[in-house]
Amino acid sequence: MKRSNTFLSSISKKYIMALAGMFLMLFLVFHLSTNLLMLVGDGEAFERAVEFLTLNPAVKIMEYVLFAGFLIHIALGFVLMIHNYRARPVKYHRPLRTETSPFSRFMFHTGMIILVFLVFHFLHFFFVKLGWVDMPAGVSDRHDFYSMAVILFQNPLYSALYWLSFVFLGFHLKHAFQSAFQSLGLNHTKYTPAIKVIGTIYAILISVGFAIIPFYFLFIYSP
Amino acid sequence: MNFTLKIWRQKNATSKGSFKTYSLDDVSPEMSFLEMLDYLNKMLIEQGEEPVVFEHDCREGICGSCGLYINGRPHGPMRNTTTCELHMRAFNDGGTIVIEPWRAKAFPVIKDLVVDRSSLERIMQAGGFISVNTGSAPESNSNPVGKPVSDKAFDAASCIGCGACVAACINSSAMLFAAAKIAQYALIPQGKTESKERVDQMVKQMDAEGFGFCSNTYGCEFDCPKGISIDFIALMNREFFSSKVCKQRHT
Ligand code: HEM
Ligand code: FES
Numbered sequence: 483m484k485r486s487n488t489f490l491s492s493i494s495k496k497y498i499m500a501l502a503g504m505f506l507m508l509f510l511v512f513h514l515s516t517n518l519l520m521l522v523g524d525g526e527a528f529e530r531a532v533e534f535l536t537l538n539p540a541v542k543i544m545e546y547v548l549f550a551g552f553l554i555h556i557a558l559g560f561v562l563m564i565h566n567y568r569a570r571p572v573k574y575h576r577p578l579r580t581e582t583s584p585f586s587r588f589m590f591h592t593g594m595i596i597l598v599f600l601v602f603h604f605l606h607f608f609f610v611k612l613g614w615v616d617m618p619a620g621v622s623d624r625h626d627f628y629s630m631a632v633i634l635f636q637n638p639l640y641s642a643l644y645w646l647s648f649v650f651l652g653f654h655l656k657h658a659f660q661s662a663f664q665s666l667g668l669n670h671t672k673y674t675p676a677i678k679v680i681g682t683i684y685a686i687l688i689s690v691g692f693a694i695i696p697f698y699f700l701f702i703y704s705p
Numbered sequence: 706m707n708f709t710l711k712i713w714r715q716k717n718a719t720s721k722g723s724f725k726t727y728s729l730d731d732v733s734p735e736m737s738f739l740e741m742l743d744y745l746n747k748m749l750i751e752q753g754e755e756p757v758v759f760e761h762d763c764r765e766g767i768c769g770s771c772g773l774y775i776n777g778r779p780h781g782p783m784r785n786t787t788t789c790e791l792h793m794r795a796f797n798d799g800g801t802i803v804i805e806p807w808r809a810k811a812f813p814v815i816k817d818l819v820v821d822r823s824s825l826e827r828i829m830q831a832g833g834f835i836s837v838n839t840g841s842a843p844e845s846n847s848n849p850v851g852k853p854v855s856d857k858a859f860d861a862a863s864c865i866g867c868g869a870c871v872a873a874c875i876n877s878s879a880m881l882f883a884a885a886k887i888a889q890y891a892l893i894p895q896g897k898t899e900s901k902e903r904v905d906q907m908v909k910q911m912d913a914e915g916f917g918f919c920s921n922t923y924g925c926e927f928d929c930p931k932g933i934s935i936d937f938i939a940l941m942n943r944e945f946f947s948s949k950v951c952k953q954r955h956t
Contacts, residue, residue, distance in 0.1 A: 491908050491909065491912055491945075492878075492880075492908065492911070492912050492916075492918045492919070493908055493941070493942055493945045493946075494945075494949070495918060496918065496919065496942065497942070497946065562876075562918050562920065565917060565918055566875070566876035566877070566878075566917040566918055566920070568810065568915075569809060569810050569811070569876060569877035569878070569915060569916060569917030570808050570809055570810065570877045570917070571810050572808050572814075573808065574774065574777070574805055574808050575711075575713075575724065575803060575805055576774075576776055576777040576803045576805065577777060578777055578778075578873065578875060578924070579776065579777035579778050580777075580778060580779070580873040580924040580927050580928045581924070581927050582875070582922040582923060582924040582927065583922065583923075586920065586921060586922040586923070587875060587922055589920060657921070660921075661920070661921040664921050664935070664938070664939050664942075665919075665921065665942060666942065666946075667939045667940065667941075667942035667943030667944075667945075667946060668939070669936050669939030669940070671936075
């Protein structure tokens with residue numbers, strides 16, 4: 483009999499993927515609520531929040547947990563993708579017409595777009611903070627994320643790409659939310675339909691929430 | 706009815722294989738899909754050509770041997786229908802029908818449209834059973850099972866092991882099959898005793914066979930000829946989790 487030679491079983495991988503994904507979904511709520519503070523006042527509320535977060539040791543620890551969450555989720559995404567590609571060495575001549583949600587079929591693709599976004603996001607903010615990347619002209623403090631955001635978002639091309647990324651993040655989340663519950667075995671005749679609705683609302687709120695910020699800086703904000 | 710058939714022909718497991726096109730006239734709309742293939746084979750034999758090899762047995766939707774990938778759908782265009790129960794009236798007259806074998810690493814082609822599904826058999830052997838003493842039949846009231854529970858276990862047990870879930874899955878995952886076979890025992894008292902070892906062993910075997918990993922697209926449920934629900938996959942995941950967390954073994 484053939485023997486499994488992988489360290490983690492398929493279902494264990496699914497559990498880890500789902501838990502990491504759920505953690506990332508919680509993080510998004512937190513990140514969005516901080517970012518929305520940019521819209522009130524002239525950014526003092528946002529700056530105070532950033533200051534609080536930078537000085538708080540618990541946040542420092544959570545930063546590492548967050549990196550771990552992303553790394554695990556992304557690494558497993560690649561592992562699953564490669565394994566699944568290999569599980570059908572000869573492809574169908576007629577592509578599958580079985581009805582499935584397009585959001586579910588393109589999880590890896592939307593994930594890859596988020597990954598590209600993340601690389602730029604790090605280059606524009608996190609690496610600047612660490613001093614790995616130079617500050618943009620006109621910014622004098624490595625922690626002045628507000629000014630960095632204003633400069634970036636007033637560039638229409640950057641804002642357009644930002645919006646596009648969040649459309650794809652929304653697609654990822656639309657499937658991801660209910661999928662994580664299913665993967666964890668949290669399935670129930672009564673609650674699953676509600677979970678699906680909440681997932682759709684969550685995906686829309688996150689995408690629209692983040693998208694409001696460049697909209698504000700492009701069309702409403704005047705320094 | 707007249708059809709153009711584009712059928713995968715492959716001499717044996719190691720040869721390369723290719724599509725061959727046949728035109729078939731005077732097909733009755735009342736013919737089942739397999740009868741249509743019988744009719745084609747009769748014609749091929751008369752012409753001195755080798756008939757198309759396909760698997761079949763019961764021809765009434767219970768044995769699970771007749772799976773064909775028809776125009777991009779396992780078991781063809783009708784839901785909750787096996788290939789043998791599919792009728793030619795489900796197709797447009799004059800149309801082209803592309804027939805392929807199941808495609809998955811764990812289902813190698815043996816010849817033409819026949820694949821080797823013994824990987825599913827080995828998953829069953831790994832834990833798809835209950836251990837009982839032989840002898841006289843047990844007292845029937847000693848294991849009371851509620852009607853809703855027995856119905857649900859029966860829903861799971863109605864899986865015929867045809868492999869359509871694997872064929873319909875973009876990841877070639879056998880999760881729906883394994884889940885149904887695990888659930889049919891896990892739900893009833895007779896199966897509870899060994900449920901932890903069962904899920905552990907069956908999932909291990911499923912992974913070893915080279916099936917893909919589920920990504921919850923739910924295509925398996927859509928094209929399962931027996932309408933098996935993906936709720937059973939969630940149940941299997943729960944079972945698996947508890948088998949890992951509470952490592953209590955009975956044997
Ligand atoms: C903030 C960003 C992200 C969040 C909140 C997120 C969240 C999730 C969640 C909750 C799932 C469902 C897990 C499951 O069903 O078990 C998922 C699936 C997936 N994610 Fe992400 N994800 C993010 C970024 C990424 C990135 C950067 C990639 C890059 C490769 C990625 C690739 C995938 C893939 C391939 C799946 C499908 C996995 C499967 O079930 O087979 N995700 N994501
Ligand atoms: S021949 Fe038995 S299920 Fe189709």
